[in-house]
Amino acid sequence: MDLVAQRPLVIFSKTNCCxxxxxxxxxxxxxxxxxxxxxxxxxxxxxxxxxxxALGQWPIVPAVFIGGKIVGGPNEIMSLHVKGELVKMLKKNRIIYL
Incomplete structure (x- = not known):
């Protein structure tokens, strides 16, 4: 997916998805x-x-890619956040500089 390679943080979403x-x-x-x-x-x-x-993403949205790799959906993102790993990933990929 060329769209994923263009930016370090990519989110596939739908406008009606909370x-x-x-x-x-x-x-x-x-x-x-x-x-x-x-x-x-x-x-x-x-x-x-x-x-x-085809990449195994279910539910389809939101789908989050960090550093060109699929991280997953809301369950995976929130799990990483609770463990304190999400910020580390964002820093490692130079997405944030906290």
Whole structure:
């Protein structure tokens, strides 16, 4: 997925998904500036959804990529956050400088 390689933090989302909103707010709270792709607003959104499913992403959104690698959805992101690992990942990939 070329879109993932373009930025260190990428979130695939849908405009009507409250979990996507929560994950975006979490990253904004760290001062991160993610690339956000709203699948329901993109012409190729359905194709991107199929690619995410092929990667094993379920539920499809939100899907978070850090440093070009899929990290997962809301459960994985919140688990990393609670363990204190999410900030470390963001610092390691030069997404935030806390």
């Amino acid at each position: 979990m996507s909103d929560s994950i975006k707010i979490l990253f904004y709270g760290f001062g991160a500036n993610p690339a956000i792709y709203e699948l329901d607003e993109l012409q190729n959104g359905q194709q991107l959804e199929r690619e995410l499913v």
